[in-house]
Amino acid sequence: MKKWIVYLLLLAGSAQALAQKESSDNSISANKNKPEREEWLRDLGFGLFLHWSLDSQLGVVIGHTLVGASDDYTHRFIKELPQTFDPYKFDGYRIAVQAKLAGAKYICLTTKHHSGFCMWDTKTTDFKITNTPYGKDLLREFVDGARKAGLAVGLYYSPEDFKFLYDHDMSVQRGGLVFTDEIQEKYNDLIRRQTRELFTEYGDIDMFFVDGAPKAPALIEAWRLQPNVVVTRGAVSTPEQTIPGAVNDKLWESCLTMGTQWQYKPTHDELKSATRIIEILVETRVKGGNLLLNVGPKPDGVIADPEERNLTELSAWHFINQEAIHNVRPWIVPHEENIWYTASKDQKTVYAVIFGIPDWVRGDRKEFVLASVKATLQTRISVLGQNDKVVEYANQVDAKSRFSQQKDGLHISVVRAQRIYNNNKWPNPITVKLEHIEPALNPPTFLTVKSLTQTGKTTLVGNVIDLGNTNLLNVAFEWRIYAGFVENLNETDWKRTHWMSVNKAGEYKIDLPDLPRGITYEFRTVVAHPSMTLFGEKMQFTSR
Incomplete structure (x- = not known):
């Protein structure tokens, strides 16, 4: 009983801290997700987020430039930008395959951001993708491509709608708006009708990310129409541009950008390296969460080259180490120095992901001491992706992974044996799989x-x-x-x-x-x- 009380206290503390990271427009409503569906999403672990709208043509922050904008800017944004938005290169299947190779098990598109521009053929407004030179229902292309690639489908939706404010001669702002009862009901009805379209015309929706207020009309309609949908923002914690400091062993989803902006930013951006993204992914999974990594497609509909290169490097790492990322849960401690842990659900297998050795030469053996794990008579260890037998062009090198249980912990000895790049340099973490082990201590x-x-x-x-x-x-x-x-x-x-x-x-x-x-x-x-x-x-x- 004592352990359960301690565990619940920890969860309460982590939940409180996570909630403090939620801004007012990302507040959490009553959670009607099915518990088994939340666990299903936790198993997936990693998704790709696509922030994209008609103002990607300008390379500016998505939607928010309308807040405080002049009447002339607002009018041209709404009347002129749709006339030139033509993502003619968009291929929903190709982007989904890129996401899948990088390790994503689900993919989420901004169906409507705060500007009110809809990426589907809605009947609720003329401010939509089918009234552009593109002319097609882009959301349909996205959903079909995701399903063809075998990814779960996620939709981002903003109940906020600056076009609605524009149509009702109201100042575009976030928060502080006071509507008459009549206008509020029109607003709520617009949200309900748009949500109804999203949840009746595109098949099963797996994940719903509701960003902005009022959330309730969208959430009620989504859960009513598709009870199996997992609502993330709006029902569970979705820390933005950060990773919590402590483990929280229930569904949460960290959403963050590859660069500094959600939408496509062609100039003055600073992209995270692929190595840093891998570290962030691992840390998120170590602490019990999901990672929703964002990229912003270019106005023509493709992912820009620098972001695509990062996704390709991530693909190589994931292809080797995917077992440590999906269908895992936290271990008894998050990490020991630069060794980060995930574990199988039964806690019998632990994955030790080794950070911070970018110059580990192929064929070199290194040794580590793990204090939180203890060997059993059945224990086996191996390096993910390797067969423990061969180092190419170095047959004299012993590639075997070894371990010994000693007083100060489990001593492991492993070789980086696989040639991943032609120059033999591989800057990213390797993972040691520890099978049939036990916890070595009861951590504080x-x-x-x-x-x-x-x-x-x-x-x-x-x-x-x-x-x-x-x-x-x-x-x-x-x-x-x-x-x-x-x-x-x-x-x-x-x-x-x-x-x-x-x-x-x-x-x-x-x-x-x-x-x-x-x-x-x-x-x-x-x-x-x-x-x-x-x-x-x-x-x-x-x-x-």
Whole structure:
């Protein structure tokens, strides 16, 4: 019973922290997803997001340029941009195959973003794809292509509609709008009718991402028409441009961009490397979540070359390591230093994904000590993608994976044997599969609780819920300046407080040094167990 209480407390803490990352327009409504369908989506683990609309022709942020825009800009956006939008190269099947090779099991398209432009042949408005030179129902092409490629179908839909505001001579803005009862009912009816079209004319929809407000008319209609649909945003946590700091072993979905913008951005963009995307994918799965990775197609309908190259590199990694990504759940700890863990549902098989060795020469043997896993009489280990027998052109090299259980942990010895690129350089993680193993310890459980800020002083509060299999823990906090909504995902430079020793469960507090006022920071708990260092959820505060 004690373990279940601790586990529920951890989930509550993680859920609270995740919820804090949801902006007001991404709020969570009542969840009517079927539990078995949520588990089905968790098994898939990885999806490709396509943010795309008529303003991709300008390379600007999708939809949002209408907020605060002049009357002339708004009028030309709505009346002129449709006249030149012609994604004549779009091939729903080709993009779905690209996604599938990269490891995606589902794919999600923006059917309508906040501007109100519809990517299907809706009867609710003339602001739609069939009133452009393209002339066809693009959503139909997308859905058919996804199903042909064997991917689950996801739809993004925004209940917000700037075209509706334009038609009713209302200022385009987000939040703060007050409608008359008559206008509100017209708005709700538009949302219901559009959702009804999406859920009656395109077959079974697997995933629904509802972004904006009011959500209720869309959610009620979707669940009524297709009870098996899994609603992500609107029903479960969907942290945006971030990964939570702690494990949360229920459905959540992190959505983030390959670059800095959701829609196609031809200039001044900074793309994540394929290696960084792989690390993000692994970390998301390690912590129990799904990754919905976004790319923005070009105005002509194809994925731009830099993003396509990243997807191809991701395809090579996934082809080798896919077993560690799909149908997995968290292990008893997320990682030990640069070794990150996923596990089979029965926890009998663990996948140790080794980060941070971009120069691992083919044919070289390396050794690691794993503190959280313990061998049994049936234990076997191997490197995913390799046969443990051969290193090409180096028959004298022993490629066999070996292990030995010792007092300080499971010692593993593995060789990177596979030639993936002609120059023998492969910068991405390799995965060691550990079969028939057991947990080696009972890790501590703890929460990042809150910050207490007053003029000139900041106190951070954590809570050790259970010490695990030790009588003494060292605890601290790490903090850093919050780098920004998009940029923060690539920040790694934390500062650490002094350590405190704790020998019983309960809250602990540590004061930070004087900080410059008016700056937003993020912080997390750090717990040093005798065998490893663990980290808690991330939270934020602004210095005063």
